Amino acid sequence: MTPIRLMLCSSAALALAGCGPKPIKVGLPPPPDEWLVCADAPARPDLAPLGAITLPDGARAYPKVQTDARDAVIARYIIDLRSAWGDCEGALARLRDYYAAGDR
Template sequence: MPKTRARAMLLAIVTTSCALVLSGCGHKALAVAVRPPAELLTCDGEPLPPSLPDRDQQDARDALMLDYALALRSAWGSCAGNLAGIRRWSEMLD
């Protein structure tokens, strides 16, 4: 075996063994799954539409529709607030 070939083989063996030894050293990073707070993962339920009386009772209809619209807006606000909370929470993780 020529001298240069033997030297190349020796160098390859030493390099490979050093790489194997050094790969076992060092700090191992631990990946941990982080879940958002449970209270931010749920929204208020969508309200059921009201059963409206006849058109001759327009005041009662208006009152029922107002309650429904406010409840619907409240449910939307709950989800929008929770989404903003999750966004802020995830930005704190970065």
């Protein structure tokens, strides 16, 4: 090959190399479906009104047995509500980490 022909061939090769397919950046695949679902919030407890006792001085008092039973129902509801919130917060953190790892 003559030097001119060699120079033309190498120039053509360099020019054609720039015409090749460009890599396409694709995002992460969607996360698993179970990561997109949170636990349901608990149903609001059905609380009956407390039976008050009116004292001779006009103050109202509630029997301890009734208030303890009511407090136990409310405490269970608060624990279940916190648990549902924690499940959702954990799912969101998992998604945040998943997409943050894909940005690297």
